Amino acid sequence: MSAVTQAAEIAFDQVTKRYAGRDQAAIDNLSLEIAAGTFCVLVGPSGGGKTTALKLVNRLIPFDSGEIRIDGRSIAEFPVTELRRGIGYVIQQVGLFPHMTVGDNIGTVPGLLGWPKQKIAARTAELLELVGLERADAKRYPAQLSGGQRQRVGLARALAADPPLLLMDEPFGALDPITRLRLQTELLRLHEEVGKTIIFVTHDVDEAIKMGDRIAILREGGVLAQYDTPDAILAHPTDDFVKEFIGEDRALRRLALRTLADVTLEPAAPTEPGLRVSKTTTLRNAVSQMLEGNTDRVVVVDGDTVLGVFSLADAGALL
């Protein structure tokens, strides 16, 4: 497995995009700084400009004013094809080349960059393993794969030339919930391993909270409503729009971000009576179990060992 390679820093600087004949801008004076290695989620309602903002970065859509910089250099400085070959791009319908094998699909950009055949083959094998596919899958055609497998190939293809930045446009939107969950978890694991900067677009607030290191909420007209960590947004939504968007249960969602293993527990004897709950349980699920068991506390265990007690009051204090 290759070591963590360079990750790019992205900056949107007062970027505006208008479509002719429309009053409201698609993107309005957007300024955003994404630190290298961040998993940044762009989320918002339809028409919020999140997909547009994404496509501005690889210049699939041109913008009217402002600047977008990658590692300090304006994207306008690079020839467009060179820019795109240095950015991984994953879309919802995947867009695998139906007439090429999985292996050839993955090797597309390395081929364009002139990599020697052996290097491409080695990289392909490496990537197949990384995304959870088998070596034998390299010889298969996209039509022979399931939706989840195709998106894994799409991811491998985007990572092939080891770009410092990945753009993902609702990549799991077309998948069934179980596959989506699985791929979300795998993408998080992958991000931990390779550490690239990822800009990920979704309309699903839950997905945003689960995946993002930072979330950028775009309201209609491409205006940035809030940009912060999931916990900070849930704790301090800036306005009513954000409050409504993240949902009234934001307190519970905050609790879902941590597990019992992360918090300080009240001391308890090994014989402490009460409902036993594993330390890997999220705080939210712990509260849920308290409600179900009509109690205000649970005993946290690691296997058979009693670690402590967690109460409803403790949960409230953390918010």
Next chain:
Amino acid sequence: MHGHWGDTLQPALVQHVELTAIAVGIGFALAFPLALLAHRYRRLEQPIGVLSALLYTIPSLALFQLLVPFTGLTWTTVEIALVSYTLVILFPNIVTGLHSAPDEVIEAARGMGLTRRQVLWRVELPLAVPAIVGGLRIAVVSTVAIGTIAAFLLPDGLGYPIFLALKEPTPFKTEIYSAGVLAVALALFCDGLLVVLKRALVPWARKGVA
């Protein structure tokens, strides 16, 4: 029968193959660049399409007659007409083939950094092969058929033995049948060849879905 084959049928068959090959070859050589143009500049697609459809509605014999005053009773006359027909068949098929690449595939290709030309040659054209070969099959079979009418102008092709036989006071049926059968056989053979060609060029179409 033996002398008959060598004297009449074999040369006729050879001429017919030549006639067809030239017509389809030139037709394709013209249709292909036109199709690329129409694919790139969508505005051109309709005018070219309408023009070629107009050509196709002219009955073949009439087209031959129209050309004779200008190009005489020559192979050129016949070929001009035949090429027009293959052009008319091939052009829309190639254009449709080029359009057939799914939008998301093109978007992914562009997003990955393929140039416009690379998208055409590496993505759109390979995906257009089934439609192109389909067009070629129709063109070849049509040309073999229409080619028999060339006999009204020239003593060439498989139409000629039929033509001659029909002029006899008591038509010699074997002539008609054998030439006719050969024409059909030629058409089927070429069609089969093209199907095999397509299978060879399109390995991905044969694989089923998981």
